Amino acid sequence: MRVDRAELLAFTGALTRRRAGFDIPRGSGAVELRLGTLARREGLDSVWTMLSSIRRQPDSKLAAEAVEALAPRDTWFFRDRAPFQHFADAILPEALMQAGPTRAVRIWSAGCGAGQEAYSLAMLAEERRARGVRVDAAIVATDLSRAAVRRGAQGVYDQFEVQRGLPIRRLVEHFDKEGEDWRVNSALRRMVDFRLVNFLRDFSALGEFDVIFLRHVLTHMSPQIHDRVLGRVMDHLRPDGWLVLGPWETPGNLAADLDPAPGVDGVFRKRPEARADRRVEPRAA
């Protein structure tokens, strides 16, 4: 059977947008790369055969697995550096003061991939604690993909992954060698709770956060979905809490509820008077 790849790509893009809000990577090569493993597991001769079959049964388990496999996942430790430095120097100390002695500072790594961002934040909290300061911090890391969440909870990274963005002293301090791989130590693993979250579904159980890292997520979303997802995420941010976005990501229509932090790109504080009901929320298609 002759399959029209352009048509299948258009279908796949519509599927991931509708199911999880994100756009697929550009180009058939990137899609083939992401879905190859799944197609082989299903015993199918190509990714295109699999996508044809998914198009006939878009509510199948296979369709859901394909969406997860296509979710953006490339990440590394301390990605872009500056926001993590700002977290260590400014955000964490102030958030700890705000939280006081009775509750933990709650941090959300939203769209966490295999967990590098969450563990980077955990390392910074741990390093502050090592200096003799009381640090009560809890990190919740969420992703759409079951495989990503599972990997994150295991905290095992290969030699290439631990050399992307991670200084050697932090590797020595926070990891144990396991065979050829490296595993984040149990102190860090205890600090991070990995959960499955689809930004388009209900995630009210996550509760309220002092700090939300939502980086390299909105960039994969069309503008309309972008505002809707950011609005829903921000409903989980405490007044005066911090929102950290990726480079070139902007708050769009939500800018009125946020103040940019001076001296660092992509860091915002939620205005105390920000109210969900003031927001114009475009409806999903």
Added chain:
Amino acid sequence: MKQCLVVDDSRVIRKVARRILEGMGFECDEAGDGAAALTACRHQMPDAVLLDWSMPVMNGLDFLKALRKEPGGEKPVVVFCTTENDMAHITEALRHGADEYVMKPFDEDILESKFADAGLAPAAA
């Protein structure tokens, strides 16, 4: 332009590393073992040294120990680049004054990231 001395007994590795480092804006010199590297440093102290561990004549760790005793020898940023990838080797290198540590095999992203961690180049995007 910053100078980097590439020390490895493999000509192929030196060539690969040199190409990446020159792309990052370094001017490179090469040495095939620790003794040759030490001679090169006495002649002109580089800003950075990319250093293999296991080499004939003088290994990387012995070179590092000797370098740090030389006048001006505390200045170069030393980045190990070696197949020795266990915790014992890494901690020993750090204890003797290594600044960063690359575990082979490496690629351009890793080298750029590690040099940035050592304070030598702008971070890779």
